[in-house]
Amino acid sequence: MPDSQNLTEAPRPEAAGVAKAGAARPAPVGAEANSPAVEFRNIDIAYGKFVAVRDFSLSIRKGSFVTLLGPSGCGKTTILRSIAGLVDISGGQIMIGGRRVDDVPIYKRNIGLVFQSYALFPHKTVFDNVAFGLKYRNVPKPEIKRRVGKALDMVRLPGSEKKLPSQLSGGQQQRIALARAIVFEPQVLLLDEPLSALDANMREEMRVEIKKIQKETGITAIFVTHDQEEALSMSDRIVVMNAGSAEQIGTPEEVYERPATAFVADFLGKANMLAGMVSGSGQATSVVLASGQTINVACPRTLAQGSKVTVVVRPQKLSVGEAASANRLSGRVVSASYLGGSAIYEVDIGTKANIRANAPISGRVLREGEAIDLGFDPEGCVLLDGDGRRIS
Known part of the structure; x- marks a missing residue:
C-alpha cells in the first residue's frame, strides 16, 4: 500500500484540494439533493493478488462527520484515497452527491484534502497557499481575497497572510492546510490522520477546532485515524475497519458500548x-x-x-x-x-x-x-x- 506522506511531499493541484468545475455524468434532476453525500457500493481495491479492500459499502449523509478507524494496514487510508481519485477501485461504485465518480479524473472531483504532513508549498505565503485552489479555478481576485480572509478567520489565524510556512508552528501549519481545503467549499472534506504529527496538547486543541469548523460549515467530513480517543470524541459515526472490511458501523456510543465482534471490543478501548x-x-x-x-x-x-x-x-x-x-x-x-x-x-x-x-x-x-x-x-x-x- 502506498504511503500517504509520499503523495504530499511535492504538492500538486489535486493534493491541495483542487478540483476544476464539471462532473463526469449528470445526475437525474433532484438526485443530488436527495442522495447521500458519499456512498460506497460494494467496492474492492486490489494491488495484484493482494486485496486491500473487500466488498466495502457505506452511505454517508450530508453534513456528518464519519471516521474510518482501525490499525495500520486495515484499508482505511486506501478507502479515503479512492474517494479523492488517488487510488483506483477494482470493483463496485463510488458516488458523491448522487453522481458516480470512481471513473472521474481527480481534478473533476470537488474534494478537499488534509494530510498529516500538511503538504503546504514552502516557498509560497499563507495567502497563496490558501488561495491556490481558487486561483486554479479562475475565481476573481476580490472574491479570492474575501474567501481567504474568511477561511483564515475560521481557523483562527487572521493576519497571517504574508507569512511563510516555515514561520509557523506545526499546529498553525495544520490550520493553514485545513483553511486551504475548505476555502473553495468542497462537497466532501477528507482528513488523513491530520493530527498524528502534533503533540498531545495540540492534538486535543485541533480536535475541537476541526469539529467546530465542520459543524459551522456543514461540510461532510471523512476522517481517518488509528486513535480511538480521536474517533470517539469527534465522530457522528465510526466505521471500525479490519483486514479491508468494516467490522462495525455505528455511533461512538454504539461501537464502544455494544461491540459487534471480539476485534471491535479489543481494539476500541x-x-x-x-x-x-x-x-x-x-x-x-x-x-x-x-x-x-x-x-x-x-x-x-x-x-x-x-x-x-x-x-x-x-x-x-x-x-x-x-x-x-x-x-x-x-x-x-x-x-x-x-x-x-x-x-x-x-x-x-x-x-x-x-x-x-x-x-x-x-x-x-x-x-x-x-x-x-x-x-x-x-x-x-x-x-x-x-x-x-x-x-x-
Missing part, C-alpha cells in the same frame, strides 16, 4: 474478555469462567448449556468493593495506577489473563497483592459467541 461456558440460560445467562466463578449476563436468547462464550466488560463498568452489583469477581491486585479521582487496577481473578478495572477512588488505593472484589451489572456487559460475534 481494550475491553476485558472473559472466556467461559454457559451453565444456565433464562432471563439471564449464567457463565462459568475458567476460575470457577459464575457471572450472569443479560441475554434475549436461550443458549445451549456448555456453549463456549466470551463476556466483554469495559474497565469503566467494574466497580471496586461495592456489594450492590449483581456480579462479583474476587481476585488480587497485580498493579495499581493512581490517576487522581480514579485508579486503574490490574487484577488476577484466576483466569488465563488478568482483568483491568478503572474505578473511582473511595478511601485509599489498594496495593499490590491485596484482595479485591469487583462488581458489575448483567446489563453492563456484552456476550460473544464462540466465533467472536455479539449475542447480546
Whole structure:
C-alpha cells in the first residue's frame, strides 16, 4: 500500500484540494439533493493478488462527520484515497452527491484534502497557499481575497497572510492546510490522520477546532485515524475497519458500548474478555469462567448449556468493593495506577489473563497483592459467541 506522506511531499493541484468545475455524468434532476453525500457500493481495491479492500459499502449523509478507524494496514487510508481519485477501485461504485465518480479524473472531483504532513508549498505565503485552489479555478481576485480572509478567520489565524510556512508552528501549519481545503467549499472534506504529527496538547486543541469548523460549515467530513480517543470524541459515526472490511458501523456510543465482534471490543478501548461456558440460560445467562466463578449476563436468547462464550466488560463498568452489583469477581491486585479521582487496577481473578478495572477512588488505593472484589451489572456487559460475534 502506498504511503500517504509520499503523495504530499511535492504538492500538486489535486493534493491541495483542487478540483476544476464539471462532473463526469449528470445526475437525474433532484438526485443530488436527495442522495447521500458519499456512498460506497460494494467496492474492492486490489494491488495484484493482494486485496486491500473487500466488498466495502457505506452511505454517508450530508453534513456528518464519519471516521474510518482501525490499525495500520486495515484499508482505511486506501478507502479515503479512492474517494479523492488517488487510488483506483477494482470493483463496485463510488458516488458523491448522487453522481458516480470512481471513473472521474481527480481534478473533476470537488474534494478537499488534509494530510498529516500538511503538504503546504514552502516557498509560497499563507495567502497563496490558501488561495491556490481558487486561483486554479479562475475565481476573481476580490472574491479570492474575501474567501481567504474568511477561511483564515475560521481557523483562527487572521493576519497571517504574508507569512511563510516555515514561520509557523506545526499546529498553525495544520490550520493553514485545513483553511486551504475548505476555502473553495468542497462537497466532501477528507482528513488523513491530520493530527498524528502534533503533540498531545495540540492534538486535543485541533480536535475541537476541526469539529467546530465542520459543524459551522456543514461540510461532510471523512476522517481517518488509528486513535480511538480521536474517533470517539469527534465522530457522528465510526466505521471500525479490519483486514479491508468494516467490522462495525455505528455511533461512538454504539461501537464502544455494544461491540459487534471480539476485534471491535479489543481494539476500541481494550475491553476485558472473559472466556467461559454457559451453565444456565433464562432471563439471564449464567457463565462459568475458567476460575470457577459464575457471572450472569443479560441475554434475549436461550443458549445451549456448555456453549463456549466470551463476556466483554469495559474497565469503566467494574466497580471496586461495592456489594450492590449483581456480579462479583474476587481476585488480587497485580498493579495499581493512581490517576487522581480514579485508579486503574490490574487484577488476577484466576483466569488465563488478568482483568483491568478503572474505578473511582473511595478511601485509599489498594496495593499490590491485596484482595479485591469487583462488581458489575448483567446489563453492563456484552456476550460473544464462540466465533467472536455479539449475542447480546
